[in-house]
Amino acid sequence: MKDYFFILEYGQWLILVLSILALYLVSSVQHKTRLKGYLMTALSRFSGAIIFLFVDLFAFVIANLIQTYIAIRGYFQNKKAVEGSSKNSEAIAGETMICLKVDVPKEMHEIDDELKAIYHGKDSVCIWVFKTREKRNRFMEETAGMNKELREKHFADHYDL
Numbered sequence: 001m002k003d004y005f006f007i008l009e010y011g012q013w014l015i016l017v018l019s020i021l022a023l024y025l026v027s028s029v030q031h032k033t034r035l036k037g038y039l040m041t042a043l044s045r046f047s048g049a050i051i052f053l054f055v056d057l058f059a060f061v062i063a064n065l066i067q068t069y070i071a072i073r074g075y076f077q078n079k080k081a082v083e084g085s086s087k088n089s090e091a092i093a094g095e096t097m098i099c100l101k102v103d104v105p106k107e108m109h110e111i112d113d114e115l116k117a118i119y120h121g122k123d124s125v126c127i128w129v130f131k132t133r134e135k136r137n138r139f140m141e142e143t144a145g146m147n148k149e150l151r152e153k154h155f156a157d158h159y160d161l
Helices: 002-026 031-054 058-084 106-110 133-142 148-158
Strands: 116-120 125-129
Touching: 002 031, 031 058, 116 133, 125 148, 133 148
Parallel strands: none
Antiparallel strands: 116 125
């Protein structure tokens, strides 16, 4: 056991550093950085399992192996999700303009663009029209990150129909 004491004594600090780095990377909004975080999490959890194996803490070994599996699974699911989305996502990620050719009703042309909030989903485009620019801007901030159904409910609950 004394032969392993050096590994246990200093290995725990290495695992701590790896774990903190993994959390930092996983919390990134950049997809590639987040993927590296999943791999770093798997590495740190697997290392933790090995350390716990040396001291016969088998419940912690199992817990760390489960976390390793979850991290690797998260890596592949996130990698697949982005690869499965639009092949042009890298090109669209920056500032750009996308125009879709459609027949827009004349009534929509007559409404000031500053009064419209426009969102789209897979199968629809929604345009919310407001009485003032301030209400439109408030709606945009309040509904940031919401899906279509939540935006519709928020609009119905907080704005005049």
